[in-house]
Every structure is written in C-alpha cells, then in structure tokens.
Amino acid sequence: MAALLLHSSERLSKTWLNRIFAIIYATVVSFLLLRHCRNLIYYPIPIALFLADFVLAFMWFTSQCFHWNPIHRRVFPENLQQFVEEREYPALDVLICTADPTKEPPVGVVNTALSVLAYDYPTDKLSVYISDDGGSEVTLYAFMEGAKFAKHWIPYCKKHSIVDRSPEVYFENDPAWFPETDEIKAMYERMKSRVEKVVQSGGVCLDEVKESEIRDAFSKWTPNFSRRHHPTIIKIILDNTIDKDVAGGVMPNLVYVSREKSNNKPHNFKAGALNVLLRVSGLLTNGQIVLVLDCDMFSNDPETPLRALCYFMDPNADSKLGFVQFPQRFSGINTNDIYASEFKAETQILSLGMDGLLGAQFMGTGGFFKRHVISNDSCFGFIKDTIMQKNISIPICTKDVLVLAHQAASCDYEDDTKWGSEIGFRYGTLTEDTYTSFRLHCEGWKSILCNPKRAAFLGGSPSNLNDALTQTKRWYMGFLEIFFNKYCPITYGIRSMNPLHALCYTHYTLRSFWSIPIIVYAFLPQISLLNSFPMFARVSEGGFSLHAFLFLGAYGKDFYDFVVFGGGSKQRWWNCQRMWLMWGLSSYPFALLEWSLKSFGFSTSGFNVTSKVIEEEQKKLYEQGVFDFGVESILFFPFSVASLINLFSFVKGFMEVFINGRLQEFFVQMFISGVVVVNSWPIYEGMVLRRDRGRMPLKLTLASLSTAFAIFLASSLIF
C-alpha cells in the first residue's frame, strides 16, 4: 500500500522545452548584442538601440531563472487527521490590515474578518487581529457589530458546511436556502445598514450608546485625536474564554488594534502595522502560525489553514521552511482583464519557478508564517516572560497583559531595536512583502507556494486605469528601493542564496528599467520614419531574421506560457502585452523618476492606499471592458503622445511604401508602429470617439497632440 501523503511535487513537463528555448534564444541575443557593438564603432545613433536591447537582454536573461525549474505541488488535507489530531493543531493568529475607512469600507473589512473567523479550524486556537491605521472609530464600531453577527454566522456556516464564508459573497452568490437562511440574511443586512449609517454620519454618537463598556472603548477618540497623531487603542472584541456563539460553541478571539501614531515619527506603513500586530498577538495569544491578510482578501475556502498545515505538520518537513504562500487571486476582474490586474504571470507562472528554487515570494497577503521565523521570542525584551507564560494558556485580557500590549503598540517601542531591520516585516521600501521574503530567503529560510484549484483567498483590484497604474508605480518604486540598498539582490543576494533565486528577485526589482527599451522603441524608429530615415536591416538582409526571431520568439514563448500551458484566454494575453507597453510608458518611468527624486531628497512618496470603492458609472465602464481615462492624470501623458507619434509615422510609412516603393527599407519601422497603433486603439477611442465620462480629458488630448508635433518638429531639425 502506498504511504499516505500530505503533499507532493513534480517538475513541470515543459521544463526541458524551457531550457532548450533559453539556450537557443540566448545564442541569438548574443549575436544581436555583438552586432550592436560592431555598429557602435561606426555610428553614434545606435547607442540608444544598444542600450534598449541590452536592457531587454538583461531582463530576459534574469527572467529565465523563473523558467529553469518550475514545479507543481499538491496537498492532501484529507490525510491530515492521520498525522495530527485536531487538538494538536498549532494556534493560528490572523493579522488583517486596514488603513483608511473611506477607501476601504469597514463593511468590507468586517466581511474579510468574518470569512476567517469562520474557518474550519478549532475556534479555541484561532484569533483574528485587526490593525486599523485609519484610527477610525467607525471601523471599531463595525467590528463590534460584526462580532455580534459572527455569533450567528459561524455556527450557521459550520452546520451547513457553507463554502463562501464572507457573508457578502455568500448572499450575492444565490446560496442554497436553509430554514434559518432568511433570518441570517436579515440579520446581516441590518448589521450592514447600521454600520453604513455610522460611516455616513462620520462617527459614533456616544449619546446614543448606553453600554458603559462600549462608551469606554470610544472615549479615546477625543477632540484632538487625528489619524496621524493619537494614542494606542486596543479593544478585545471577542474573548474565547468568555464569548460563546448562539449554539454554545467557543468563539475565536477578535482583537482591534490601532497603534499609536505621532506626527513626528515615521510609521513605516503596512510593515509597521504588521510588526505591531506581531507583538500584540505575541503577547495575547502567541499563535505558532501567523497568517497575514489584506483587508479586502476574504477567504474563499474554509479549509485553507489545513492545507497550510499539510506542510507545517509534516513530520519530514524541512526545518528551514519559513512560510507557505497562497497566490493572490482576484474577484471582480472583467472578462478580458483589460488592465491585466490578474498578474497571472507573476502569481501563477513565475511563482512556480521560484517555488522550484527556494520557494515563492511573500505576496503581502495569503502568507502563513511560522511565528519564530519572522519574530522570535528573544526580540521582545522585557515582555518576553509574558510570552513564555502564554504557552500555559491564560485568558487574553488580563490587565497586565493589556498594559504590555499598549506599550508594544506605542510608536517608540521599536527605537533602538532590530524591528524592521532584522526582525519582523522589513522597512525601507513600499513593497515590504517582496523585501521581507527576500531577506528571509537570504537568511536561509525556504517557502512553499500552495495554489489549490479553488482560490484560497480572493481580493479586489483597481477598477480604473489611473488606480491601476498608480498601484504598479508604487510597487516598482518599492522594488527600486530594494535593489539600491545594502542588501541588493544581485550582490548580497547572489552571495547569500541560490544565485538563480537571487536573479529572480533581481528581475522583479529592476523591472522599471524596462521603460528604457519601451520608450526607445516607442519613439526612435517612428521619429526616424517620420523623417524618412531607415533604421533597421532590409527584409532581405540577415539582420532582419535576427530581429524577427527575437521578436517572435519572445512573444511566442510568452503566449505559450500564458495560453497554452497556463490556460489563460487569448484576449487576456493580448491585454497583458498591451499593459506591459503602457506600464513601460507610465508606471515604470514614473517609478524611476519618483525614486530618483526621493533619493535626492526632493520628495517623500508614501503608501498610497488603493481604493476598494467603485462608483456605479466606473463599475459599468469596467464591466463592459472599456478603458477609463476619465481623470487628468500625468501617468496617461507619455503613452498618449506615443500613440499619436506612432499613428503619424505609420501613415508616413504607407506613403513611403506606396509613393516611393520603399517597403524593404521601412518594413521593420512600419511593423513596430503598426504594433503600437493596434495596441493604442482604446487610446484613440478615448481621445476622439467616446463621449462618456471615461473619455480622455480634452486638455490631455490637446497637450499630447502639441507635444507630438513639437517632437516631430524638433526631430526634423536633427535628421
């Protein structure tokens, strides 16, 4: 009889294809670069082209590390009982961050919390912690209401083995109806409307609150309380030694934390918030396993913690296993994913490659950590003893513990400690997730990617173009902060870990440099075509097939990975490649620019929280798959200009072909303009054809048009 397994893994069947392709492609790339070097001696113009191709080649080379050894894993949670009894499960602390009640509606955050409170996990071993960086009484109020509802919701879900445990999603999805469903639904709706009423009124009216305990909780919101400057607030909303659900079962713990903030102290954004939660939860419950979640990433599968346990509880598990990552997946993405918000390549293709090396990177949410990997007990100093006592299970809300928890959440607790540099989630970048896992991998920890068919979590993603570009700009800026740092992936990383893995991190952190080839190829061949200047080899020459092979090879392989192997749709693939071009002319260069300004001390970009609210009109546009250009965003400007220049040069190319018969000479340039023109179709529509709210603002269109002309005029002086 075959031995029972908790998990298995196998190398993807395409690995050899990947490797052979990589070797052939690398050979051709080297030819191209050699040719460039030869040309450089003769003419100066190709410097730009050389630089562009060099960056492309470097990025391509580093990206091959993801394709070297991709693996696929499976877990068998049904076998878990054979290995551990339920009472031996480790305690699980779930940390959820929220930062702004206007961009992250409290009802949504409560839904996320409810979906994990209702996990198929022993409730006496489950605790949920909320970090509220918005310091909002409305959020606390929402959770107090949510907790009352949870006492009905949890037993209901378990009794009927409900799978969608976020009530909002459950009732939206046309659920199976049970005798008590009507009542539960009405209860949920009432809870939601009470919370929304308070959200609208902007605060909790204490005069209306009778229970002294609740009045107490809100008394901290004094008149000089502000989001950026306020004392610590910790409220134990549910306590598993006291609270019972309506069926008499033990409730999980639910704790609200708004860390102390001070105007003159950096708070390190989400990483700072998570570190406070690590300490507070360490004091109160000290779960051995810690799950990190964003406030919009609700659980989509109540078995998820058991899947993680299949790795953690395996008697033969690698002692260096640090965390198990469930990839980010999203709900509400439109059919063709116009903004490429699925990030399929990163979350579902490239991540398999890292998993075959040292393990997937932490994606900010959906990561189950072993607590001691991210913060060992010794880093607590004076509160260490209390943590030790926690292993003999004392009630969480004794007075002394709460006093310590307040200290642990104060804004000077981390002074002169290693928090953020060696312990906890690491500071110094806007992408604390990638950086933290990079540092953990450097320290020798490993990770695992767990990607079950049914998504473990589903989150929201930006539903308008400006938000989408702003989000990616923040990431790529964060990545630059990681690369140009003491612990640079290509120097420090390669020395500290499997070099292929370090090159994967190098690839991510340098992605904004893709803006160089994209800008060069979006303008240079077109400008020279506009001036009737041939730039590339004729179709009949050898150089042509070199370019053709490299172009088709790269696009073809990407298509194969995404559509043939990855099962994505052709339209989604097409939209992804379009977004890559758009990022190359927006998020990437602006990330580079802002990062440079910041490095020279000119600006301080913060963590601009992505809005989780969608207006009706915006939602309609998005659902129809129509681009939303409806704000005057500087991010749209470069690609608007590029779309016009490419259109003009394409037309000019036709004239050269039909009037002067110069197809051979101009084919490559026309082809490049043609690709951009086809990709720019939504931009032209937004500029001239559309009348709705999402059209390109007239001011932007005119500015782009005049800039395009100015570039043309200036170039005709040079050529």
Ligand SMILES: O=c1ccn([C@@H]2O[C@H](COP(=O)(O)OP(=O)(O)O[C@H]3O[C@H](CO)[C@@H](O)[C@H](O)[C@H]3O)[C@@H](O)[C@H]2O)c(=O)[nH]1
């Ligand atoms: O000062 C802050 C800023 C943000 N957050 C929270 O961080 C989470 C992620 O913020 P969001 O605006 O949704 O950013 P995204 O770009 O969607 O987040 C992605 O990128 C981030 C890094 O830039 C990662 O932390 C996230 O996990 C990942 O989903 C949210 O729950 C926020 O409430 C805080 O707690 N404090």
Ligand SMILES: [Mn+2]
């Ligand atoms: Mn988000």
